[in-house]
Amino acid sequence: MSLKNIKLVATDLDGTFLKNDRSISFENLKALQLLGEKKILRVVATGRNLRKVMEVIPVEVPFDYIVYSSGAGIYNWTDKKHIYHKNINRDTSNLLIEYFRKKDYNFYAFDEAPENHRLWFHRGQQECEEFNLYFSFHNSFSEQLPTNSELKNGLCQFMLIIPEDEEKFASLKTEIEAQSDEIRVIRSSSPVTKGYIWVEVFQSDVSKGHGVSHLCNLLGVNQRETIGIGNDYNDLDLLYFTAFSFLTENAPPELKNKFTPVPSNENDAFAYAVKPLLQ
Structure with a gap:
């Protein structure tokens, strides 16, 4: 399966899509907009709860879905609707x-x-x-x-x-x-x-990987058509699920060599990972 057939990109926020000061780089925002023009779904997969996501992602930033709290919930960012949650009884x-x-x-x-x-x-x-x-x-x-x-x-x-x-x-x-x-x-x-x-x-069913998998099933996206980008231990389930998985340079040393390396979150890791999709 070629990168040109990708239909969904899922990225972690802190330490991956966001810079250390929680800002969004020009290159990452531009890449996000270009993905949308190519009809590629743009998904956040984060440990933040939804309120904390909204503190760092302005409403105009063009994501499509938010997999929040490590996969405990999914939110349609465009329609402003909750579509899934999983809690401990x-x-x-x-x-x-x-x-x-x-x-x-x-x-x-x-x-x-x-x-x-x-x-x-x-x-x-x-x-x-x-x-x-x-x-x-x-x-x-x-x-x-x-x-x-x-x-x-x-x-x-x-x-x-x-x-x-x-x-x-x-x-x-x-x-x-x-x-x-x-x-x-x-x-x-x-x-x-x-x-x-x-x-x-x-x-037990909660993880970023399970959340993105559930979203893929809802949207009819094949696992082979997905990209994941992360930087930490709680991204592992996501990166093991996605067909093409990228780990930032600022990840813990013991996670290196498990996935395709990309620059750090301070150097447009997200834009670098999706660049082949935009050419």
Whole structure:
């Protein structure tokens, strides 16, 4: 299958499509517009919730769909309509809340998508600077988790924050996933502070790859007609799904050589990856 037959391009935002200051380069915006002229679908696949996407992507930027919260939801950017979401059910959500409390972890619990910009928090005894910093960015939508009552609805996701430690993450992933078959743990490098891992817990069918796959099925796009561009661990499912997959130069060293390399997000990685489509 040639690159000339591509019908859908999916890109991560932070560290990939966006520059470090969260701006959009002229070359990336131009490439996005030219893709549209060629009737190629332009998809965001991001760990950001939809409200956070709207903070960095102005309404006039010509994307077609947003796969947000690592695939927990899909939003039609043109029609302004929610078309899909997948959440952790109420029983499993309450089970995990109780488990995390007993372990005295610092954690966040996010409301069901598409309202998952709202969240609850639980502070453990061990202080975590990154946990507090994250809270400072989201405190207008945060409240302390009630101690004596169960949630009446499910959740989109949980997030724990740990210092960067491969063995600790692997152990924690195994520990958490053992609590329920309904969940999966995704790793993300903190975009806030270097040296921390975000341990994100989602419903087991949630990933950027699953989200883009679901969108392809809805739109009649064959997997062989897709491109993916990313830069981090939480992009792996996307990059394993898409037929042609590109990894930015600013990706973690251990991910290098797995996918076709492109320049960093500071040097128009997106525009570079899609350039063959525009010739």
